[in-house]
Amino acid sequence: MIDYGGDMAEKEYIVIEEAATIIAELKNKYPKILWAVEPSSVVTLGITNKEPPEGKKQPRRMAQIQKISPIMRAVLFHHGIHVIYTIEINMVDWMGWGPARRQWILLHEVSHIPALNEGGLVKHDVEDFAFMIEAEGVDWAIKENLPDLIHGDTYKFNEALVTRLHMKDEYVLEENADKK
Numbered sequence: 001m002i003d004y005g006g007d008m009a010e011k012e013y014i015v016i017e018e019a020a021t022i023i024a025e026l027k028n029k030y031p032k033i034l035w036a037v038e039p040s041s042v043v044t045l046g047i048t049n050k051e052p053p054e055g056k057k058q059p060r061r062m063a064q065i066q067k068i069s070p071i072m073r074a075v076l077f078h079h080g081i082h083v084i085y086t087i088e089i090n091m092v093d094w095m096g097w098g099p100a101r102r103q104w105i106l107l108h109e110v111s112h113i114p115a116l117n118e119g120g121l122v123k124h125d126v127e128d129f130a131f132m133i134e135a136e137g138v139d140w141a142i143k144e145n146l147p148d149l150i151h152g153d154t155y156k157f158n159e160a161l162v163t164r165l166h167m168k169d170e171y172v173l174e175e176n177a178d179k180k
């Protein structure tokens with residue numbers, strides 16, 4: 001069942017260029033956290049023609065990373081575009097976020113990217129990513145005054161918790177099960 005939120009129109013998107021810059025800067029500043037991420041393989045798309053869904057659960061999903069289907073990847077590769085992942089964000093949300101929240105939410109989404117581009121996406125380890133919860137708490141996504149990851153001091157993430165994410169025997173497919 002697909003929820004169109006009462007509006008049957010197809011979603012329309014624009015590319016959020018700033019997100020690509022943020023992901024590349026995060027990768028530069030946190031190479032031991034984001035070693036599995038190739039920034040050029042990710043495109044962030046903003047929904048321009050719909051309101052964010054009214055979430056019953058808090059925090060509601062704020063962004064969603066998906067792996068492009070093999071057939072679409074083949075078409076894109078044929079045209080020289082090596083995109084593997086899309087991140088979908090509602091533009092109303094994006095415009096309401098300051099620099100730090102944009103960074104933290106993109107950090108969360110790209111942390112779903114597995115070390116090898118095989119199988120699905122990296123599943124949350126504790127209904128989220130432990131390294132982000134340990135850093136800023138279970139409610140980081142709605143917290144005020146998140147630290148700026150790029151322009152402030154380098155954040156001291158627990159790198160062992162990231163390594164653990166990629167040590168599982170197999171990645172569990174998490175195509176549409178994201179909640180943040």
Ligand SMILES: [Zn+2]
Nearest residue numbers: 108178179180
């Ligand atoms: Zn997630």
